[in-house]
């Protein structure tokens with residue numbers, strides 16, 4: 001079992017968790033998923049974890065006095081698995097400052113927009129409402145401010161004339177899987193890391209997010225080197 005330890009936080013169907021598991025299984029991602037954590041016991045990600053025999057913890061916010069108490073309980077369980085990286089893959093809770101600072105520089109989030117445009121929720125509908133021609137997804141470091149952390153990489157998607165929030169989500173999903181796997185692979189492989197609030201790739205500070213095609217190319221070059 002590879003040494004790089006990943007904890008996944010999710011609230012939804014778990015397709016990004018499944019993408020990470022596929023990448024691990026076929027040798028593309030040198031890591032192990034040491035735990036899956038959620039605020040929704042009935043979500044797909046927890047079901048996938050349990051089917052695969054992975055350590056899974058789901059704690060409902062309504063069972064706790066407040067956000068801080070829920071955060072403390074869930075992230076205490078996250079800390080127990082001693083992750084090298086925490087991947088928020090559709091985790092739909094705003095994480096408290098205390099928790100973010102506890103795992104500083106070790107937590108990333110997959111966000112369904114081209115940040116800094118459209119932080120928060122309902123991004124597909126907001127892109128359409130704004131009449132934007134381009135949509136996409138970002139992988140960024142989690143900081144206390146919502147969806148405001150430095151972005152490692154992005155993938156873009158043209159908005160079509162007949163697109164709906166649902167069709168955008170469907171067309172973006174496979175691109176998100178590729179983006180999240182590529183970013184997680186770069187981090188697990190030691191090529192991407194956070195330092196002083198900036199991403200370094202191969203030791204060079206990024207002054208703008210990598211495009212997914214460029215990141216893939218960089219990692220292919222290394223693979224053949």
Ligand SMILES: Nc1nc2c(c(=O)[nH]1)N[C@@H](CN(C=O)c1ccc(C(=O)N[C@@H](CCC(=O)O)C(=O)O)cc1)CN2
Pocket residue numbers: 088091092093094095096097100109110111112119120121141142143144145146147148149
């Ligand atoms: N402190 C941070 N916490 C989280 C971040 C972050 O960057 N900093 N990223 C989010 C992920 N996210 C978007 O990518 C996101 C998650 C949740 C929400 C939100 O408004 N949640 C509500 C509840 C919504 C619901 O239950 O449907 C809430 O927590 O009150 C916005 C954006 C992960 N956390």
Ligand SMILES: NCC(=O)N[C@@H]1O[C@H](COP(=O)([O-])[O-])[C@@H](O)[C@H]1O
Pocket residue numbers: 010011012013014015016017045089090091092110111112120121137173176
């Ligand atoms: N604000 C965070 C957010 O909306 N994240 C989004 O949740 C989905 C999770 O899909 P999955 O459950 O199939 O992996 C993904 O589309 C991700 O961008």
